[in-house]
Amino acid sequence: MRGRLLILVGLILLLVLVLAAVFIFQGNPFGGTPATTDPNATSVVNVNVPQEPTATPIPFVRVVKVLQNIPRGYRFPDTIDELNNQGVVGYFEWPESALPFNALLETESGLEQVLGKVARVEIFREQPLLSTYLVDDLLQLGAVGSDAAALLPSDRVAVTIPVDRITSVGYAVQPGDRVDVILSMLFVDVDEIFQTISPNSISLLSTEPETGMFTFTSPIPGRPEVTTLGQGVVIPSENQRPRLVTQRTIQNAIIVHVGDFPLDGNLVGEPPTPTPVPAEEEDTGSGGTPPPPPTAVPPPDIVTLGVSPQEAVMLTWAIEAKLPLSLALRSVTNVAEQFTEPVTLDYVMSTYAISVPARRDYTIEPAIRSIRRLLAGDEIQLNSGSSTTSP
DSSP: OOOHHHHHHHHHHHHHHHHHHHHHHHSSSTTSSBBBTTTSSOOBOOTTTTTOOOOOOOOEEEEEEEEEEEOOTTTTSSSHHHHHHHEEEEEEEEGGGGGGGGGGGGGGTTTTTTOEEEEEEOTTTBBOGGGGGGSSSGGGGGGGGOOHHHHHHOOEEEEEOOTTTTTTTTTTTTTOOOEEEEEEEEEEETTTTTTOOOSSOOEEEOTTTTTOEEEEEHHHHHHHHEETTTTEEEEOOOOOOOOEEEEEOOSSSSEEEESOOOOOOTTTTTTOOOOOOOOOOOOOOOOOOOOOOOOOOOOOOEEEEEEEEEHHHHHHHHHHHTTEEEEOOOOOOOOOOOOOOOOOOOHHHHHHTTTOOOOOOOEEEEEOOOOOOOOEEEEEEEOOOOOOEEE
């Protein structure tokens, strides 16, 4: 009996819970917050629906914009009417947050700032026109300068030296490479007073017995010397042999350019000039005329170096003195200064253990009177200063 009573109580409690749940969720069967209804409104507003964010407007300003490609040196008209008729510039909406500090604004008499000005640089279509693009007259265009000056480091100046196939490392040097400059010099003895190559010529002074006048004999090249045969003049058997010395001078010079610069000074960003290809001729049965051979490009004969101001003076002196200069190409990873010794005949003999051969009572036949020389350019003649080419 007691068990049945407990079961009945449990059923009553379960029924009460079910009725309470139905009553609670009757106004919102999905379990959310009940919708509120305004008696004066025509629609129901659900407070749980997210609201769209309000967009913040981006501020724009009107700037002067280029409507056509404008070449460097172009002079803008002097009046607003002529400027509008040509249609080269106009106003354009530009985001204020990305506005260049030197842009020409409509609020600052934009178009009037263009009148009578000259384009300092080439300006491309759709670009905003900046005050730095404009100058008052053509003389100020020189402030743009050449690309070569822009490529030079601030502590370097450019100087050009002559080169050939040997002194330019077989034309291997290219702009951006770093090189050392090797200088060769020939030394001879000179008279300190006359600054002429020794030995001097000697004229003997004598007196005519009949007239008592002094006369001079014909000049004899040589020097007075007392020998076992008596007093006389030693005459040289040949001209004085110069003494050669070679040394590395300037180090870590920059190759700015190889060959001639473009006449307009533009090096960076210049598109290559396409080589015209001759049109193929129709086959007439005779084979047609073959196309002309391509024009041979001459090898460069000058190289422009970026060096310090003092080194530029030194190179100019060497060129004026007609001294041969050779370039030694550096590794791209080597920028260190390195010490070298000047090379003379004594240095070669001592460093490489070369000894003078002794005199013998025998020899080989035929006699060796010269050794082969490889001459790729001109050979400088010391006595005349001219140059001859080896056959």
